[in-house]
Amino acid sequence: MNSLLTFPKGGVHPPESKEQTQGLAIEVMPLPDELELILSQHIGAPCTPTVAKRDVVAEGAVIGTVSKGLGVPLHAPAAGKIKDIGMSAHPVRVSAPSITLTVDREATPAAYPARDWQNLPTDELLARVAAAGIVGIGGAGFPTHVKLRPPADSPVDTLVLNGAECEPYITADHRQMLESPAEILTGARIILKILGIDSCHIGIERNKPDAITEMSRVVAEADQAGIVVRPLQVKYPQGSEKQLIQAITGRKVPAMALPSSVGVVVHNVGTAKAVYDAVALGKPLYEKVVTIAGQGIARPANLLVKVGTRVGDIVNYLGGLRPGLAKVVMGGPMMGFAVSTLDVPITKTTSAVLFLGEEEIDSNPHSQCIRCGWCLDACPMGLEPKEIGLYVEANRPAETAQFGVFDCFECGSCAYVCPAKRPLVQFVRLAKMKAKR
Numbered sequence: 001m002n003s004l005l006t007f008p009k010g011g012v013h014p015p016e017s018k019e020q021t022q023g024l025a026i027e028v029m030p031l032p033d034e035l036e037l038i039l040s041q042h043i044g045a046p047c048t049p050t051v052a053k054r055d056v057v058a059e060g061a062v063i064g065t066v067s068k069g070l071g072v073p074l075h076a077p078a079a080g081k082i083k084d085i086g087m088s089a090h091p092v093r094v095s096a097p098s099i100t101l102t103v104d105r106e107a108t109p110a111a112y113p114a115r116d117w118q119n120l121p122t123d124e125l126l127a128r129v130a131a132a133g134i135v136g137i138g139g140a141g142f143p144t145h146v147k148l149r150p151p152a153d154s155p156v157d158t159l160v161l162n163g164a165e166c167e168p169y170i171t172a173d174h175r176q177m178l179e180s181p182a183e184i185l186t187g188a189r190i191i192l193k194i195l196g197i198d199s200c201h202i203g204i205e206r207n208k209p210d211a212i213t214e215m216s217r218v219v220a221e222a223d224q225a226g227i228v229v230r231p232l233q234v235k236y237p238q239g240s241e242k243q244l245i246q247a248i249t250g251r252k253v254p255a256m257a258l259p260s261s262v263g264v265v266v267h268n269v270g271t272a273k274a275v276y277d278a279v280a281l282g283k284p285l286y287e288k289v290v291t292i293a294g295q296g297i298a299r300p301a302n303l304l305v306k307v308g309t310r311v312g313d314i315v316n317y318l319g320g321l322r323p324g325l326a327k328v329v330m331g332g333p334m335m336g337f338a339v340s341t342l343d344v345p346i347t348k349t350t351s352a353v354l355f356l357g358e359e360e361i362d363s364n365p366h367s368q369c370i371r372c373g374w375c376l377d378a379c380p381m382g383l384e385p386k387e388i389g390l391y392v393e394a395n396r397p398a399e400t401a402q403f404g405v406f407d408c409f410e411c412g413s414c415a416y417v418c419p420a421k422r423p424l425v426q427f428v429r430l431a432k433m434k435a436k437r
Helices: 122-131 172-179 181-195 209-222 241-249 269-281 311-317 374-378 385-393 397-403 413-417 424-435
Strands: 026-028 034-038 062-065 080-090 094-103 158-163 200-205 227-232 264-268 287-293 301-306 325-330 337-339 352-357
Touching: 026 172, 034 080, 062 094, 122 181, 122 269, 158 172, 158 181, 158 241, 158 269, 172 181, 172 209, 172 269, 172 287, 181 200, 181 209, 181 227, 181 264, 181 269, 200 209, 200 241, 209 227, 227 241, 241 264, 264 269, 301 311, 311 352, 374 385, 374 413, 385 397, 385 413, 385 424, 397 424, 413 424
Parallel strands: 026 301, 158 200, 158 264, 200 227, 287 352
Antiparallel strands: 034 094, 080 094, 287 301, 325 337, 325 352
16 A cells, blocks of 8 residues: 555544444434524524524425625425524534424425536536535535635646545444445536536545445546545544645645645535535435444444434434443544533534543543643644643733644644643634634
8 A cells, every 4th residue: 555645744543433333324313303403504604594483494495594705505404394593502602593493294305306417507516506505514614615616816626535534433424435435426526527627536544445445436437537546544634634635645735725725625525425416416405424423322323314403312313321421522532522411403514423431531630731742743734732732821822823823723633642631622722712802
């Protein structure tokens, strides 16, 4: 295997912990009684509701729009009646504006027959992506249609599809590459047509040999020379945008710059599947493959759930919680957020919900920095996490920009290797928040 397909600086090797769910096929979770739909599931302005209390809506109907700035529309994941427009629990903001939908279990599920896309102009393809409410599924939720229109002064020549899925526990992308490889490939072809290019690299970590084999098979059958599967070394955070670009293309994205500055656009394989659904079927993004794992859940699974499904409803469907549950995390153990309630709903960017037992977490208190330098070696961006932490503790967060705080994407590699167990990611987040004031 080519040992060069990884990023050169930093990175760590946490236990993968994917064995719980990597062999479990995606199953469709039955509709819950209610769905709570956060109005801000993307980077940019939150949606404004286009419905009122007691309105009856159909599956796939637009219930929220963004008129100014970045954003995407929000769709009803099921037919039903609007119960409330209020607030819901949120994994990061504690609470956020939302729409609560009472589900009509007797309604006929929406049908999405295939429709032509190959003969459509680029503007129409882009309009379908925008209308479907697609955001970056594997990351922070950047609107996909905006990403597909790179700046005119940054011409793009390469598409990178991210199938690395380097976070421990999570296998949602892995299962989609095994179960929907043709749809992912078609999504890639649609993206290539929108961008007006023909070069696509699909990066997959080598701990997913079956996914590499399956995606390679459909690529070979498609006989499209510009698309190639690229096996990657297993190293966290291989799936980070800038690290993935450097691993596959050798191009280094400058600090504070976008991938388009080096001629690359990156999309998650799940986002490519959503682009296929939107353009080839006319289906909006309102359901999500989510990995449910950890010693604290009765039955681990890869579930296809409606956006807005509460974590508590998922727990009930999977048989409840097990004794010894220590922490519930939305997302992966490296970059996810611990939550204190099961009432928090799934959003478009939720990749996993982890129910971690005592043996799966480290609850020891942190101590003072011993200046060992391990965090410097681990940081894939070449930053100085220890200095950021020290300055935050000294109540000088505004001075952390000199150590690269705004280049940090909070991967958690520094905190993972820290022998003093210092909460370096939390220090970074606090520094960013206070430095922007």
